[in-house]
Amino acid sequence: MHRFLLGTAALLLGSQAVSGAVAAGTGWLLPWLRKRTLRPALWGYGTMLFSLGLLLMMSCGATDVFDGYSALVDVAAIISALMIAAGGYLQVLSTRERVDG
Numbered sequence: 001m002h003r004f005l006l007g008t009a010a011l012l013l014g015s016q017a018v019s020g021a022v023a024a025g026t027g028w029l030l031p032w033l034r035k036r037t038l039r040p041a042l043w044g045y046g047t048m049l050f051s052l053g054l055l056l057m058m059s060c061g062a063t064d065v066f067d068g069y070s071a072l073v074d075v076a077a078i079i080s081a082l083m084i085a086a087g088g089y090l091q092v093l094s095t096r097e098r099v100d101g
Contacts, residue, residue: 009058013051020047039094046090053083 023029024044029037037043057080066072 006058006063010055013055013058016051017048017055020044020051024048036095038096042090043094046087046092046094048087049083049090050087053080053087056080056083 019030021044023040025041027040029040029043033043056076060066060073060076060080066076
């Protein structure tokens, strides 16, 4: 059952990574992101890092990729957590603050 969930998550995160690659390469953003995003390329790189880090963490957790080598599992978890944090930080840097009024 977890393989189906992993496949669904891979499709969703893959489409998120593709939208990040398009934003990084061409500067095109999804319509609801255009108003707040100042630097589309930076947002695209952050989105790619975030989605690929989350996909790495989910795939290492759902499958036994390293066949019980706990050190490699720990390294993969740390790398994916750093990718998620760096991607989120890049996304925050690429947007402007919301001003209501």
